Amino acid sequence: MAPHRIIKTIRWMLLYAGLAQAQSLITGQVTDADTKAPLPGVNIQVLATLRGGITNVDGNFRITDVPPGAYTIRFSMIGYHSLTVSQVNVTAAPFPPLKVALRATAIEMDPMVVSAGKTKQSLDQTPVSLSVVTSMEIKQRNPTNIIEALETAPGVHFIGNQINIRGSTGYTFGAGNKVLLLLDGVPVYASDTGEFNWDMLPPLDIEQIEVLKGAGSTLWGASALGGVVNVLTKDPSQQARVLYSFSAGKYDKPYYDEWRWTDPNRLHFTREDVSYSRRYRHLGLRVSAGRLMTTGYTELGDAKKYNLTGKFDYQFAGGIKWTGYTAYSHISRGFFVQWKGPNDPYEVDPANLKNHAAVHQLNTYTKLLIPLSSRFSMNLRASVVRTLMGNQFGEGSGFNPAFGQGAEAQADWIPQEGHIVTGGVQFQHDAGSTKYFGEHKGFFIGPYLQDEWKIRENLRMTTGFRYDRYQLVGGVKEDLFSPRWGVNWQPWSTTSLRASVGSGFRAATIVERFLELAIMNFKIVANPQLKAESSWAYDLGFRQYLNENWNVDVSLFDNEYWELIEAHMDLIRGQVQFRNIPRARIRGIEATTNWSYGLTVKNWAVRPGLQASLTVMDHMDLEWREPLTYRPKQIAALKASLKIQKFSAQVDYRYASRIEAVKIYPINRRVPMKFIDLRFTYDFGFLSLKAGISNLNNYNYAPMESNLMPMRTYTVGVQGEL
Numbered sequence: 001m002a003p004h005r006i007i008k009t010i011r012w013m014l015l016y017a018g019l020a021q022a023q024s025l026i027t028g029q030v031t032d033a034d035t036k037a038p039l040p041g042v043n044i045q046v047l048a049t050l051r052g053g054i055t056n057v058d059g060n061f062r063i064t065d066v067p068p069g070a071y072t073i074r075f076s077m078i079g080y081h082s083l084t085v086s087q088v089n090v091t092a093a094p095f096p097p098l099k100v101a102l103r104a105t106a107i108e109m110d111p112m113v114v115s116a117g118k119t120k121q122s123l124d125q126t127p128v129s130l131s132v133v134t135s136m137e138i139k140q141r142n143p144t145n146i147i148e149a150l151e152t153a154p155g156v157h158f159i160g161n162q163i164n165i166r167g168s169t170g171y172t173f174g175a176g177n178k179v180l181l182l183l184d185g186v187p188v189y190a191s192d193t194g195e196f197n198w199d200m201l202p203p204l205d206i207e208q209i210e211v212l213k214g215a216g217s218t219l220w221g222a223s224a225l226g227g228v229v230n231v232l233t234k235d236p237s238q239q240a241r242v243l244y245s246f247s248a249g250k251y252d253k254p255y256y257d258e259w260r261w262t263d264p265n266r267l268h269f270t271r272e273d274v275s276y277s278r279r280y281r282h283l284g285l286r287v288s289a290g291r292l293m294t295t296g297y298t299e300l301g302d303a304k305k306y307n308l309t310g311k312f313d314y315q316f317a318g319g320i321k322w323t324g325y326t327a328y329s330h331i332s333r334g335f336f337v338q339w340k341g342p343n344d345p346y347e348v349d350p351a352n353l354k355n356h357a358a359v360h361q362l363n364t365y366t367k368l369l370i371p372l373s374s375r376f377s378m379n380l381r382a383s384v385v386r387t388l389m390g391n392q393f394g395e396g397s398g399f400n401p402a403f404g405q406g407a408e409a410q411a412d413w414i415p416q417e418g419h420i421v422t423g424g425v426q427f428q429h430d431a432g433s434t435k436y437f438g439e440h441k442g443f444f445i446g447p448y449l450q451d452e453w454k455i456r457e458n459l460r461m462t463t464g465f466r467y468d469r470y471q472l473v474g475g476v477k478e479d480l481f482s483p484r485w486g487v488n489w490q491p492w493s494t495t496s497l498r499a500s501v502g503s504g505f506r507a508a509t510i511v512e513r514f515l516e517l518a519i520m521n522f523k524i525v526a527n528p529q530l531k532a533e534s535s536w537a538y539d540l541g542f543r544q545y546l547n548e549n550w551n552v553d554v555s556l557f558d559n560e561y562w563e564l565i566e567a568h569m570d571l572i573r574g575q576v577q578f579r580n581i582p583r584a585r586i587r588g589i590e591a592t593t594n595w596s597y598g599l600t601v602k603n604w605a606v607r608p609g610l611q612a613s614l615t616v617m618d619h620m621d622l623e624w625r626e627p628l629t630y631r632p633k634q635i636a637a638l639k640a641s642l643k644i645q646k647f648s649a650q651v652d653y654r655y656a657s658r659i660e661a662v663k664i665y666p667i668n669r670r671v672p673m674k675f676i677d678l679r680f681t682y683d684f685g686f687l688s689l690k691a692g693i694s695n696l697n698n699y700n701y702a703p704m705e706s707n708l709m710p711m712r713t714y715t716v717g718v719q720g721e722l
Helices: 003-017 135-141 146-150 510-514
Strands: 024-032 043-046 052-054 060-066 069-076 083-090 098-102 130-134 156-159 162-165 180-183 206-213 227-233 241-251 268-280 283-294 303-315 321-334 356-373 376-390 402-413 419-434 438-456 459-472 477-481 484-492 495-506 517-519 522-525 533-547 550-570 575-596 599-601 604-621 634-644 647-656 673-684 687-694 713-721
Touching (some): 043 060, 052 060, 083 098, 135 206, 146 156, 146 206, 162 227
Parallel strands (some): 180 227
Antiparallel strands (some): 130 206, 268 283, 321 356, 376 402, 459 477, 517 522, 550 575, 634 647, 673 687, 687 713
């Protein structure tokens, strides 16, 4: 049976059940308030329904199947202030198109997000702490991967390639992240190691990145112990569009002359990306390719990285939408474990010069959105992540592909005015096998349910619950419960108060349980009896607008952990083993501010901006009453920008306090992180010319033992659109 016939049959059933009503049409146009030019790509949401739309190349929009009534409609677009239009009376008879004008902004004040509740909502109305990195910010930073796009986000800190949201993960040698990484809401971790591939897609593909802080397992499932990072990719554009980016960089000489290990002039990198997007009536497509070539700044720092991605969608009759996405990533690189010595920090021991790693990763998903009425819709998803590692640590590969297979069915329902119910069931199956940990499989299945209740126009309460059964085939079985409660109150139009309590869990990965491997001077020992780790996150915060261009956000948080999985080092025996810490706690305060202003000076458009954040934490292993390892107690970021006509400049300052506790060399001297980055852009027609200096002060910082961050680095680049 054809899809449109299926939808028609279901609608007749809903009509009989009283869920479907007479339908009407909303049309209109959105323009730029200053230039009067039409704005394509504006997101439109009809509040209190599941209906919405997007403007076409002429700024026009058309939203069908809206029951008659009075509605509030929200218009949002990155780079513009959001606008809400109230009391739009929709009738069965045609009514005049809406005319809406949006004003530009340099800093996103109140973006639309999906990570807080799995449905679109305003950031000001969420009950949880959440930060957003927009495509505008990513373009300004001109990053080579997702890490560089995230490193100034409030509350985010990286130890090597492992992300910490408010100190959640520490450093576990690449295994067992306590943050869940999503791509368009789909988990994309390696199924055997739990590692993230931060090079999985070109930065050109990213629409925005949402960072949910605190436990998020109620809606997102396993691994959302300390937070969620949701990378949202761009949809196909209305007209044919080619984006391209080229960057080249050169590493400066080391701080001390005696640290030179090669000619500094040969240390460089290049990155090229290109993307094509177009919509052909009902079919949309977006394909991208990227390449990064680098010598690195250390021995074994060389790498070749390739990306190929494709996103496709098709609009069927009745509003049914199919979306498919595929990304392939190939990485071949040296593997720098630790330096040769403190006097040779950029070199490795000659015995380790054969340490190279190759990773092939394919992740793909398919989604089907079925809007059965303005108050009920279904979302179906299936996904696969295939990861193959090889030639690591100078030995034969010994690896077989690791497969992660997932599926999810989600329903969104508005049973009556003021309630949005989200429910579904998620399934995940992970399998991996190597000569280092044998062959193992595990799976979990988890139903979930959440209700967002708009008690009054300015008061919302969210209640949710999830149950997961985790089964390691031939091994442990674990039952995991993840309730959630939150409230958002806006007593005044400029003030938003929030409070939330939620829980998270993460079962140990296959690598954490079973890996047996000798590397360098250490032997990694298996621990099949590892228990799943769990957490409770308490968050109390407020967001205050001092004026329409300036807001302040403050949050108090307390994250309580049980059976926290950390790497245990036995320096006498030279052994590493993952073990449970029975009780741990991370609590603190986080403050952020965003300010942007536009003015005209002698007919020149001038737009300064400021974003600043400070996170202060106290973390503790409550069993031994000592600090948790690889976690600073303060992290801060400051971004000051100035745009004058076609020229813009930005200075970033990143700070992290001295790490108090490490695993391998606890008596070695450690220092805080202090990085200053400069970035310049000049828009020249359809081109943007870029230049930057990272680590301007050529600061020497090692986030984990025997691993220095890059020295001062110079970059130039060009981005453009055809």
